Amino acid sequence: MIPPLNSYEPIVGGQVLDELRFLSEHLRGRRLQHINSTSAGGGVAEILNRMVPLLNELGLETRWDVIKGGEAFFQVTKKLHNALHGQPVDLTPQNYRVFLETNAQNLKNIPLDGDAIFIHDPQPAALIQAKPRHGAKWIWRCHIDVSNPRWGAWRFIQKFVEQYDAAIFSAPQFSQHLPVRQFLISPSIDPLSDKNRELSEETIASVLHRLDIPRDKPLVTQISRFDALKDPLGVIEVFQSVRKTVDCRLVLAGGGASDDPEGAQVLAEVRTKAHGNPDIHVLELPPGSDVEINALQRASTVIVQKSIREGFGLTVSEALWKAKPVVASAVGGIPLQIVHQQTGLLCRNVASAALAIKQCLCDPAYAKRLGENGREHIRQNFLLMRHLKDYLLLLIALDHEGDVIHI
Numbered sequence: 001m002i003p004p005l006n007s008y009e010p011i012v013g014g015q016v017l018d019e020l021r022f023l024s025e026h027l028r029g030r031r032l033q034h035i036n037s038t039s040a041g042g043g044v045a046e047i048l049n050r051m052v053p054l055l056n057e058l059g060l061e062t063r064w065d066v067i068k069g070g071e072a073f074f075q076v077t078k079k080l081h082n083a084l085h086g087q088p089v090d091l092t093p094q095n096y097r098v099f100l101e102t103n104a105q106n107l108k109n110i111p112l113d114g115d116a117i118f119i120h121d122p123q124p125a126a127l128i129q130a131k132p133r134h135g136a137k138w139i140w141r142c143h144i145d146v147s148n149p150r151w152g153a154w155r156f157i158q159k160f161v162e163q164y165d166a167a168i169f170s171a172p173q174f175s176q177h178l179p180v181r182q183f184l185i186s187p188s189i190d191p192l193s194d195k196n197r198e199l200s201e202e203t204i205a206s207v208l209h210r211l212d213i214p215r216d217k218p219l220v221t222q223i224s225r226f227d228a229l230k231d232p233l234g235v236i237e238v239f240q241s242v243r244k245t246v247d248c249r250l251v252l253a254g255g256g257a258s259d260d261p262e263g264a265q266v267l268a269e270v271r272t273k274a275h276g277n278p279d280i281h282v283l284e285l286p287p288g289s290d291v292e293i294n295a296l297q298r299a300s301t302v303i304v305q306k307s308i309r310e311g312f313g314l315t316v317s318e319a320l321w322k323a324k325p326v327v328a329s330a331v332g333g334i335p336l337q338i339v340h341q342q343t344g345l346l347c348r349n350v351a352s353a354a355l356a357i358k359q360c361l362c363d364p365a366y367a368k369r370l371g372e373n374g375r376e377h378i379r380q381n382f383l384l385m386r387h388l389k390d391y392l393l394l395l396i397a398l399d400h401e402g403d404v405i406h407i
Contacts (some may be wrong), residue, residue, distance in 0.1 A: 033114030
């Protein structure tokens with residue numbers, strides 16, 4: 001069950017909730033529809049799982065649909081995902097045909113009945129072809145880093161994005177030259193979800209015992225999908241460098257998503273590289289392991305996010321919310337969350353990541369100060385209530401394009 005809106009008042013304050021209710025009065029009875037490519041795994045599904053019930057509570061009739069596709073489609077969309085992140089991937093005409101045919105099939109099966117339709121990420125982007133038959137506002141919500149995409153892949157997606165009424169990006173550098181309105185809306189975490197709520201020390205100890213993670217040494221942890229762009233192999237190199245001077249353990253934990261067919265291969269590579277080192281713990285967590293992730297983060301001494309490319313990196317927000325010192329790559333939306341040497345430490349390579357981790361391990365007072373600052377930064381900027389407010393303001397803005405709005 002998703003907690004009701006009032007449950008968030010002790011965290012964000014009553015004024016924030018009053019603002020949400022006031023804004024929603026301008027939209028009461030509006031029908032919203034969100035469409036993405038997976039119901040579990042990854043930040044998009046997690047956000048929608050928490051956001052949709054609260055939008056309904058605010059009086060906006062909100063539904064969430066998930067497109068269907070076979071293995072061939074998700075192989076193509078993973079290639080497209082990597083190409084849009086700038087990876088040297090080339091898509092073939094057959095790849096594009098699979099993409100278009102799957103989107104066309106989903107147009108036959110998904111009822112499009114929202115007054116505003118949010119299409120999340122590239123996988124369902126071609127659903128916009130139904131726009132002429134539906135008098136709705138269409139919004140393309142991009143959660144990935146498209147700051148330096150492969151030109152062919154972006155040009156293919158761009159021809160669909162240009163047909164939307166608006167596009168939303170997670171960080172300023174992702175913005176593109178488009179003939180439609182663009183909005184900056186960062187993702188968010190829910191402080192009352194199982195992944196982020198407070199846990200007792202007994203629960204934390206029980207989870208680590210069950211996962212067979214000893215607590216006799218400081219824990220350095222990265223929690224992410226097993227994806228090459230999250231660079232888990234690079235994290236092992238960083239750990240090996242840190243271990244030359246500071247004794248600690250490494251935990252690499254994560255799962256997969258139904259629309260990511262490469263996860264098993266990356267996990268196998270990680271296990272091969274970690275083999276034989278008893279201080280490296282590789283955990284494949286099943287869907288719904290939110291309490292386990294929460295406990296691992298709260299038990300960690302330092303949390304790492306060594307991504308090569310990143311749309312936003314909600315695992316950083318989750319870690320900072322637990323008041324943990326975070327060492328993360330200066331890519332994507334991570335610098336929005338980490339102000340270097342104030343709310344965490346940014347790194348650009350193995351050497352700088354190792355140095356930052358050692359600094360946190362060897363100076364607990366400094367690490368504690370970073371963690372406390374980071375938690376407050378997340379409370380002010382990256383919780384679900386702010387995200388809801390941004391969406392409500394977006395809808396009002398689209399209703400009153402060119403008008404002066406007095407609210």
